[in-house]
Amino acid sequence: MKIKKxxxxxxxxxxxxxxxxxxxxxDIPQRxxxxxxxxxxxxxxxxxxxxxxxxxxxLQKRSIEKIGKQTASIFDFHLGLLDDKVLQQKFTExxxxxHATAEYAVQTVLRSYARxxxxxxxxxxxxxxxxxxxxxxxxxxxxGQARQTLSHLKQDVCVLAHDMTPSQTAxxxxxxxxxxxxxxxxxxxHTAIVARALGIPAVVGLNDVTAEAVAGDMVIIxxxxxxxxxxxDPGTLDDYHHYAQQQVEFLHSLDALRDLPAIxxxxxxxxxxxxxxxxxxxxxVFEKGGQGIGLYRTEFLYLGSDREPSEKxxxxxxxxxxxxxxxxxxxxxxxxxxxxxxxxxRARVPERNPMLGLRSIRYCLQNLPMxxxxxxxxxxxxxxxxxxxxxxxxTNLLELRQAKTIVRDVMEDLEEExxxxxxxxxxxxxxxxxxxxxxxxxxxxxxxxxxLGTNDLVQYTLAVDRGNERVAPLFNAANPAVLRLIKEVIRxxxxxxxPVSLCGEMxxxxxxxxxxxxxxxxxxxxxxxxxxxxxxxxRSVTMEQALQVARRVMSFDSDHEIMTYxxxxxxxxxxxxxxx
Amino acid sequence: xxxxxxxxxxxxVPELKAKTRDEAIAELVESLAGAGAIPKKSAAExxxxxxxxxxxATTGIGKGVALPHxxxxxxxxxxxxxxxxxxxxxxxxxxxxxxxxxxxxxxxxDNPDEHLQAMxxxxxxxxxxxxxxxxRQSETAEAIVELIQEADELS
Numbered sequence: 001m002k003i004k005k006x007x008x009x010x011x012x013x014x015x016x017x018x019x020x021x022x023x024x025x026x027d028i029p030q031r032x033x034x035x036x037x038x039x040x041x042x043x044x045x046x047x048x049x050x051x052x053x054x055x056x057x058x059l060q061k062r063s064i065e066k067i068g069k070q071t072a073s074i075f076d077f078h079l080g081l082l083d084d085k086v087l088q089q090k091f092t093e094x095x096x097x098x099h100a101t102a103e104y105a106v107q108t109v110l111r112s113y114a115r116x117x118x119x120x121x122x123x124x125x126x127x128x129x130x131x132x133x134x135x136x137x138x139x140x141x142x143x144g145q146a147r148q149t150l151s152h153l154k155q156d157v158c159v160l161a162h163d164m165t166p167s168q169t170a171x172x173x174x175x176x177x178x179x180x181x182x183x184x185x186x187x188x189x190h191t192a193i194v195a196r197a198l199g200i201p202a203v204v205g206l207n208d209v210t211a212e213a214v215a216g217d218m219v220i221i222x223x224x225x226x227x228x229x230x231x232x233d234p235g236t237l238d239d240y241h242h243y244a245q246q247q248v249e250f251l252h253s254l255d256a257l258r259d260l261p262a263i264x265x266x267x268x269x270x271x272x273x274x275x276x277x278x279x280x281x282x283x284x285v286f287e288k289g290g291q292g293i294g295l296y297r298t299e300f301l302y303l304g305s306d307r308e309p310s311e312k313x314x315x316x317x318x319x320x321x322x323x324x325x326x327x328x329x330x331x332x333x334x335x336x337x338x339x340x341x342x343x344x345x346r347a348r349v350p351e352r353n354p355m356l357g358l359r360s361i362r363y364c365l366q367n368l369p370m371x372x373x374x375x376x377x378x379x380x381x382x383x384x385x386x387x388x389x390x391x392x393x394x395t396n397l398l399e400l401r402q403a404k405t406i407v408r409d410v411m412e413d414l415e416e417e418x419x420x421x422x423x424x425x426x427x428x429x430x431x432x433x434x435x436x437x438x439x440x441x442x443x444x445x446x447x448x449x450x451x452l453g454t455n456d457l458v459q460y461t462l463a464v465d466r467g468n469e470r471v472a473p474l475f476n477a478a479n480p481a482v483l484r485l486i487k488e489v490i491r492x493x494x495x496x497x498x499p500v501s502l503c504g505e506m507x508x509x510x511x512x513x514x515x516x517x518x519x520x521x522x523x524x525x526x527x528x529x530x531x532x533x534x535x536x537x538x539r540s541v542t543m544e545q546a547l548q549v550a551r552r553v554m555s556f557d558s559d560h561e562i563m564t565y566x567x568x569x570x571x572x573x574x575x576x577x578x579x580x
Numbered sequence: 581x582x583x584x585x586x587x588x589x590x591x592x593v594p595e596l597k598a599k600t601r602d603e604a605i606a607e608l609v610e611s612l613a614g615a616g617a618i619p620k621k622s623a624a625e626x627x628x629x630x631x632x633x634x635x636x637a638t639t640g641i642g643k644g645v646a647l648p649h650x651x652x653x654x655x656x657x658x659x660x661x662x663x664x665x666x667x668x669x670x671x672x673x674x675x676x677x678x679x680x681x682x683x684x685x686x687x688x689x690d691n692p693d694e695h696l697q698a699m700x701x702x703x704x705x706x707x708x709x710x711x712x713x714x715x716r717q718s719e720t721a722e723a724i725v726e727l728i729q730e731a732d733e734l735s
Contacts, residue, residue, distance in 0.1 A: 368697065368700040398641060401674055402641065409696075
């Protein structure tokens, strides 16, 4: 038995035999062919292009059904490549002039194309993965190998892979794929996003799970705790079956809470909101009993397509969310790309330290036309409805003021053009760096609300990259320094009458609910599946209890003590959730 | 876009006579007109437009800097100038502190992207402590022009 710790990115527990996808390397047969074989090679290439295109179209069709149109638009880029006349011309030239095989032509031409992409701005550099994906597909079709596919499985499996390409994840047979464990990636990697959208348990950032597992091994993937167990011993397997069974029963019992308010036993009301990535997730938030959208991450608009999203793309997505919400609160966060979202590009991008680099609002303020497009769409979508706009990664006042200047500027343009738009859009900022937390009193004068982003706050306060296995255990939201900052922000919000919500993972972690309530937090925004459990806890406690827990926690001086105490306290409140 | 492409060197005012926000804006617009960057007869109208924008929300973004701006018909490409006040001017800035450097920007309403690029350039430099500090210390128009050029070379 081997236990691997990673980052749980999609909740649930899966048990199944492993399918291990390694990074497929193709042996390219025979570089050169006699001159008179060129025609034959060209014909093979043509056929492979055709087959590949059919495959992608089919894949796209199936993904639209499974995960929605927006996600499926990833494949537009693939189709574009397969249809690209310039590219085809290059293939043909390489075959003819180099007396090369079609395989050789495909590989050399696409690799050099990929290199060109790597030199482009980050959001294009990420596309390189798609080029590799197309390369693999073409080569597979050329060499006649049956595609090792996840779409025609005969039995339930857990997929273990180094990393997954968009077409691998989209082509998966949901009925048989129980869970995913990935070496690479973080919270916001492609696999994580797709896994959450499909509701499959997933753990990423495992570093070397593919090296340690062999196809056919029994695997447990625990997306709740971010743990993968290879070849569990019978005792562990039993325990986990038991745990999973109780989880299912417990979650079922929470369904009854859906329409009940999140209110403590002594009458303190709490707002529970959901975090979403796609417009299609809105309904899921309401099904789970959420009262609105506390964080709409807009990055997928940028990642899901091969070009920068147009104002129309933005507008359509926002309007859809707002219309579905029918007046319930919606917080749209402006583009938060850079660093972690581009794990693939990171290594090649010259930024030496991307997490401390040009990301998020900084990137927006240096690419104002792009930023304006998004702001314009948000303002237009806000016509006649209440919308909150949230700026990420603000670290100093000037940044906030510059961003606000742009919003005002865009609003003036809209007024001048006579374009309908919202005029009372609330402006807020993420508090996700120590600098923002420590200056919260100054910021409070200039924003309508704060949103605590605890994932980044922990990382920047503790100087820990949790994707790095060797330091990941140091990543802990229960660290006293982090808690002190959170407390300070909530307090400042109360003092200045500025609402504070918390949208990091902490908000959806039942072990922290009592503490956060006690610290004064009244708005939680978490991943939709976590809403019922958080509501259950809130409804089971009194504010007096929560205050006591908070007081006690703030007197501890190690995260270990704090976690042990919080675990014990939340267990008392909700023993069912911890059945094991 | 470079700062030196936007700023009209001949229109830089190393020591503003103005004591108030409105006077400072008028003085900078006049200076642009004096340098031939905008028609003299439009000066009054332009001042009015910039003030109208200023009244909606202050452009005094803090740290002693204000960025009054407006989009106006007749302006072809973004142009601007800088005025320095050693005493400081009350711009009702967001940090309630006096403004020592006033950076005026005028752009065309027909090309909002260019306006934003100009803002982007100005933001980028104003973010840097050292730029703000040197700007506040530059006592002649030549020194300010030189500072602008150095800043462009740096980025």
